[in-house]
Amino acid sequence: MAPDRETEPYIGLMSGTSTDGVDGVLADLGGGSIRVLASAGLALPDGLRHELLALNAPGPDELARAARAANALADCYAAVTHDLLARAGLPASGVRAIGAHGQTVRHAPESGYTLQINAPARLAERTGIAVVADFRSRDVAAGGQGAPLVPAFHAARFGCGAGRAVLNLGGIANLTVLEDPVRGFDTGPANMLMDAWVLKHLGLPYDRDGAWAAQGRCHDGLLAALLAEPWFGLAPPKSTGRDLFSPAWLDGRLAALPAGDRPAPADVQATLLRLSADTIAGAVRRHAPGTREILACGGGARNPVFMDALARALPCRLTTTDAYGVPAQDVEALAFAWLAQAHLRGRPACLPAVTGARHATIAGCLYPA
Template sequence: MRGNYFIGLMSGTSTDGVDGVLAQLSDAITVRASASLPLPDALRRELLALNSPGHNELARAAQAANDLADCYAQAVASLLAQSSLTAADIHAIGAHGQTVRHVPEAGYTLQINAPARLAERTGIAVVADFRSRDVAAGGQGAPLVPAFHAARFGVGTDRVVLNLGGIANLTVLDSPVTGFDTGPANMLMDAWAHQHTGRAYDHDGAWAAQGRCDTILLDALLSEPWLALPPPKSTGRDLFNSDWLQTHLNALQTSPSPVDVQATLLQFSVKTIAQAIRQHAPDTREILACGGGALNPVLMQALALALPCRLTTTAEYGVPVQSVEALAFAWLAQAHVRGQPACLPAVTGARHATIAGCLYPA
């Protein structure tokens, strides 16, 4: 199978850039090359704006999809150059696209993507639209990565994989494997930092470290009814967005400083993650963190203090924290090509397992 080479591409909820890996997927899962490209500022702003209804949004979404596919193609070119492979060596690309609506309870999820354009630009088959079939089968369509986590990190290990992207999600490596979103990881912190500092995110958590947690605001945030829902469940910007935060701020009798709000948002992520692990994975002995949040030392230190077990990262097990999700989409592309179901009913709540994605031939 062309050497079992697959490429995975991911631009997550944080919309900070495109992560890509070129992997050889056989008995072992081996990363041959990795790349991270920042999204152009104009595209990032447009993708964030498209999370809310707006003027001419259908045309804008189509153009943003084309622009994102072009960024994906640049990542593919970088991966091929690093690995000294050609398009003919790659079996398929797994490209998730950018989620702008996710309302599975209403029967839909929407990822901006232009997989046909990406196939045309690269000369490589593309697997995309990974969530829709599971949603059609009554599932959440998310999280998508637990089947990969089980394949790479093992089952029945008393481990949990914790992805700290825009949204935090857990994979419980038990039998059967389960997984679900816990709430925001970086998403609210990134938006607040951008609003008040002009930076895309709070580098190393340094700004949050200067503030103090406002317990009244924290309690208000923790009262969100979604947090009390049992798994399977998933979420995103449709719920946890700047308007949601501002509503809580407006209800306060006091006005915490921006830096104290940032410190509170960090603790909100920590508390919701720790609560979810205690409630739904109480036998966990080790947590493997990944995603951009795993590079935030202030967040990781706060999590280590709050969690009831050892906290490490996937890097300790051979996968850099920024490569895990992209590698997952390479694996999901292979699963699609093989006809292997990768959306797990125990994770998503669907009526049955489904094959994730649709194939766009080269």
């Protein structure tokens, strides 16, 4: 494919809280279109994945370790970028910019900061393409949550009205309510706790197709203890991450159960899946009661056991973004291509109705090619 004056190729790269890999898309955003030209992915090397997870908690020599991890992550981003260019038959000079989110390791908007590990200058150097990164900080500086970042994109791609919402099932679940004004908020864990638990007990990065959760049974006592978390009762705008929903958070609630009533590991997995489904459904009922259809995306949309639990729990129809022309795995990466374009055009993409900021802000910082 050769670019012409009507096309606007952008690349979006995303590695989410699940830390399982990098998803990338090359998209044409010219003339108001949002069209995926190529998609690619790369599993994170085990050593990098473990280091990124470790950096979510205080530890020795954090600054140097974070810098090394950022460089390694940028190299993964560059590899996915080159793969996308090869698949699309497009030279680097034909791409306007890369939107690269980085890996969140601290998210504390209530304390005025959020931190994503990234090395955008290195990525620009290794690809020869301008990079837009650091999408959350300006919104946090304006008093917002800095998250979710994608509701403005969801509205641009899937439209507003008719009781529709988009549900991203990454490490954290976040919901975009496609009404005027667009609203969005995190609902709590999606895959994050399940991924951590299966890694601890089976050594696997995730529970493929929910097979292990399907072997267990929900433990009512543990589920009640997990649902008692005060964060679930907060009203939007709100966001969260590993700072709260960490393995230590789960371990503390397991330890508080009576000694003779500790669930088996597979039962814990089944309970964590139920927790995600019930908190999502509860958030829809409380904060988006007019929703009639939810379009799911992200890795969790490929988990049939999770999707079945969600369909039973939700008070509305559940489908995936595939039904609207965007593969569920591509949505977040595509959003960061769109956010990169929004930055270059000076278009605010962080919305006060979503984040609670004092005003709308232009997301990201530019690293020229």
